[in-house]
Each structure stands twice: as structure tokens, then as C-alpha cells.
Amino acid sequence: MVLKVRKKVTALPGCPMSKCMDLLGGCWTPEVLWSLSEGPRRFSELRRDCPFISAKVMTSRLRDLEQRGVLSRKVMPTSPPTVEYALTELGKELLPAIRSIVDVGTRLLLRDPTP
């Protein structure tokens, strides 16, 4: 499941869908947010949650989302250093949309169990 967003196109002014997709769009973004919906997670945990996302993309997705204020990144002073990602308030606003997508997907799987 790959979802991309082109960076040069910003949200259409005043368009709700655009506003939301500007944060949700981007390859694997929904998966990452879904993983974080249960609570904070570390980088390696996210990687294990979504083994199909390469490290490079995972990193860039997390950086994007951090910059847009959707999630926070906290480096713990441990050794080896661990990093904790968590949804911000803004990020939590996105959850209803994510849940709805998952709900619809679940219903689709019930009606047609092929992959």
C-alpha cells in the first residue's frame, strides 16, 4: 500500500480534503500514524510494525510528519540512544480519518476476502 504526495503541490486554499490529505498523504503515512495511534513508539518498534517500509522512507516520513507538527520526536539520553515518537494533538485529530479508512477496509475484506 503505497501512498505518495508531491511536495510542490500544497493544499488548495480552503479545501478541507486538501488540508487533511496534505498531512495524511505520503507513502506509508497512514500506516505510521496507525502504529502510533496506540501510544508512543520507538524507531525500531515502528520498523517492526511496518517491515515493508524501508528505513529510508520511514525516516523521511517521520521527519516530514515532525516538521508538520503531526508527531513529536524525543531522543532519550540512553546508550545506545533510543528515540521516541508520539502523536501530537494535531496528530490525534487525524485519527478519526485513519480509523474510518481501517473500518471501511475491514468491511471490504469481509465482503471480499481475497487479498
Place this chain on the structure above:
Amino acid sequence: MVLKVRKKVTALPGCPMSKCMDLLGGCWTPEVLWSLSEGPRRFSELRRDCPFISAKVMTSRLRDLEQRGVLSRKVMPTSPPTVEYALTELGKELLPAIRSIVDVGTRLLLRDPTP
């Protein structure tokens, strides 16, 4: 708002999000479905609804969605011929997710009215 899907990656077996995004993903797909949510529309109407979508992409998106069973395409025997697109039952199943995205976007616009 640009949303892409790579065709070579199919839905992850048994993953609800994947199953749903497989249909929702693709550049401008949510916009097209949103336009159709009120009822059937003709090609030129869709083009006017979403002037930022090029004819080429609009066509390919409609063909994709038709092939996936999300919408139906009916050529009316008029001259010049008109073509009517409408959501199928499957397509209507997607609407809750679309609505949810729009809802979240609306809420985001309220909290931060910048484009």
C-alpha cells in the same frame, strides 16, 4: 492535493488499511469520488468540479476506478455522446472514509485557517 499509488504494489493480504487505500489511493482519487458522492456526473462536469486535474489523469483515474469496480461508466447514445459516471455499491462503501477525511480537514481548517 496529490495522492499517488504505485500499481506494482498490491494490497497487503488481509490488511484492512491496505485494502481500502488500494481503492482510495491514486492521484486525485478522493476528489473524484467526492464529486461523485452526490450522484452521477458526466465527464465534463467532473472536469469542472476539479479543474486542477488534467484530462489525462482524470481519464486514467476514471478507467482505474471503473476497472476496480468502484464506479460505472455509461455511454449515452446522444450526439455528441455523453458519458455518465456513477459510484457502484462498492464505491459507496468508500464514502464513510472520504467523509471522515473531509470532516477532519474541516476541523483542521477551523483550528488553523491558513491555506
Place this chain on the structure above:
DNA sequence: TTTTCCAGTAACCAGATGGAAACTGCCAAC
């Protein structure tokens, strides 16, 4: 002492795909 884990980063490649612009055929209206 070698391996593993942590959280990445850098370099390079290939393919997908959206954008722009031009063109189609047919009919109706002006």
C-alpha cells in the same frame, strides 16, 4: 573478541506517473 542492536545517513538507480500541449471526430448552433 566478535556480533548485535540502536537510529539513522549517503549514494545511486529505475520506474512510475503526472503535466502540458496538441490532436481527434462528430454534431449543433451561430
Place this chain on the structure above:
DNA sequence: GTTGGCAGTTTCCATCTGGTTACTGGAAAA
């Protein structure tokens, strides 16, 4: 007779962007 609308199609181009592989450096476990 030419303009306009319908519903596209075709071509070419640029670029975006994700995948893969290799590498980092320190600490702890084997």
C-alpha cells in the same frame, strides 16, 4: 463556414521518490 462543446487520446518530458545497499559509532551481550 467556423466556432464550440463533448469525451477523450497521444506524445514527450521532467521529476519525483521509493528501493537497495553499504556505512556510521558506541555500548552491551555472547
